[in-house]
Amino acid sequence: METLKTVGAVLPDRSTPDAAAAIAVPSSSPRDWFILLKPRVLTLVVFTGVVGLIVAPGSIHPVIALAAVLSITVAAGAAGVMNMWYDRDIDALMRRTANRPIPAGRIAPDEALGFGITLAGASVIVMGLATNLAAAALLALSIVFYVFVYTMWLKRRTPQNIVIGGAAGAFPPVIGWAAVTGNVTLLPALMFLIIFLWTPPHFWSLSLFASADYARAGVPMLPVVRGARETRRQIVLYTVLLAAASLSPWVLGVAGPIYGLSAAVLGGAFLWQSWRVWRDRQDAAGVSLTKDAPAKLAFKYSLYYLFALFTALAVDRLVG
Amino acid sequence: MVRDSELRTHLSRGESDAIARKRRGRNIALAVALLAFVVLFYAIAVVKLAAH
Numbered sequence: 001m002e003t004l005k006t007v008g009a010v011l012p013d014r015s016t017p018d019a020a021a022a023i024a025v026p027s028s029s030p031r032d033w034f035i036l037l038k039p040r041v042l043t044l045v046v047f048t049g050v051v052g053l054i055v056a057p058g059s060i061h062p063v064i065a066l067a068a069v070l071s072i073t074v075a076a077g078a079a080g081v082m083n084m085w086y087d088r089d090i091d092a093l094m095r096r097t098a099n100r101p102i103p104a105g106r107i108a109p110d111e112a113l114g115f116g117i118t119l120a121g122a123s124v125i126v127m128g129l130a131t132n133l134a135a136a137a138l139l140a141l142s143i144v145f146y147v148f149v150y151t152m153w154l155k156r157r158t159p160q161n162i163v164i165g166g167a168a169g170a171f172p173p174v175i176g177w178a179a180v181t182g183n184v185t186l187l188p189a190l191m192f193l194i195i196f197l198w199t200p201p202h203f204w205s206l207s208l209f210a211s212a213d214y215a216r217a218g219v220p221m222l223p224v225v226r227g228a229r230e231t232r233r234q235i236v237l238y239t240v241l242l243a244a245a246s247l248s249p250w251v252l253g254v255a256g257p258i259y260g261l262s263a264a265v266l267g268g269a270f271l272w273q274s275w276r277v278w279r280d281r282q283d284a285a286g287v288s289l290t291k292d293a294p295a296k297l298a299f300k301y302s303l304y305y306l307f308a309l310f311t312a313l314a315v316d317r318l319v320g
Numbered sequence: 321m322v323r324d325s326e327l328r329t330h331l332s333r334g335e336s337d338a339i340a341r342k343r344r345g346r347n348i349a350l351a352v353a354l355l356a357f358v359v360l361f362y363a364i365a366v367v368k369l370a371a372h
Contacts (some may be wrong), residue, residue: 067364130364
C-alpha cells in the first residue's frame, strides 16, 4: 500500500475507481488476486461439488476427480472475479465491500476482467478434456448464469435477485455428479433444489443486518424494497420449503436413513432459527430492537446447515 | 490506464524499482501457473491413455 499512497500523491486523479485502479496497478499483491476469487464462497462451492462426485454412482480416477474439482473451483472463482469487475461501482459504496481490490484501486478493472475470462475459459476446457462434455457444458452454464443472469441482469433490478440468481450456486453438486456419470438424474436435481431453496434464507438473513449498505448502493435487496418484516416472513417461507425439499432424497428413496434423520434434525433447527428471526423484537416499522441478533445467528447457522446436510448425504452414500 | 513511461517520470528510483519487483513477481506467478497447467494436461492425458 506504500506504493499506492506515493503514486496517488504524485498523480492525484482518483475521481473514479477506474482511474484510481489504473494508477495503482503495481501495488496489487498476490493476496489481492486471491481475494478476487471470493475464497469464502469457494469453500462451499468446492465442498458441494465434491459431494456431487462422491454420491454419484460409478468410479472416477483420482487425477480426473482432482481435475474436476479444480475446474469447479476455478470456474467459481472466475465468476467471482467477473462479478467484482462488474460490481466495482456499487462495491465502492458499501462498507462491507469498499476495500475489495478493484474499488480500493489495487487492481485495474480491465486486468481483473482479463483474469476472470482466462480462468473461466481454462476451467471449462480442463473440465471438458478431463471428464465429459455434459460436465463442461454445465460448468460453462453456471458461469454464464452467475455473471450475466444474476450479476448483470437481476441483481440491480429486482428484490428476487438472489432467489433466481441462487441457481448459479446450486450447480456445483450437479457438475460433480455429471463429471462421474456424464448425465443428470434425480439425486443431483434434488441437490440443486436444496441449494436453490437454501439461498434466500441465507442471503436475506445477511441482508437484514446489512441492508443499510445495500440501500446506499441502490441494490434492491428485499429488506430495502419491501422492508424487514416482509423479509422475515419470506425467510420463514423459504425455510419451510427448504426443510421439506431436504427430506425429498430420503422420501424418494435416493438417500438412506442416515441422511433422512440428519435432514430432519438440521431442518428442524433451521426452522427454529428462522422462527426466531420472524419473532425478533421489532418496532412498528419492523426494525429490529435486538440489532438483528436472531438474523445473525440464522445466517451463521445456514452455513453450518449446508455443510452438515451435504456431509450427511456423502456419509450416507459411503456407509449405506 | 497510466503508461509505464509516464509512471516512471513521476516516480522516484526506489518506487520504480519496487514496481519492477512487483511485476517480476507477477511474471513468475504466471510462469508457475502455466507450468501447473502443462503438468495437469500431461497427467490427464496419461490417465486417459492408460484407460484406453
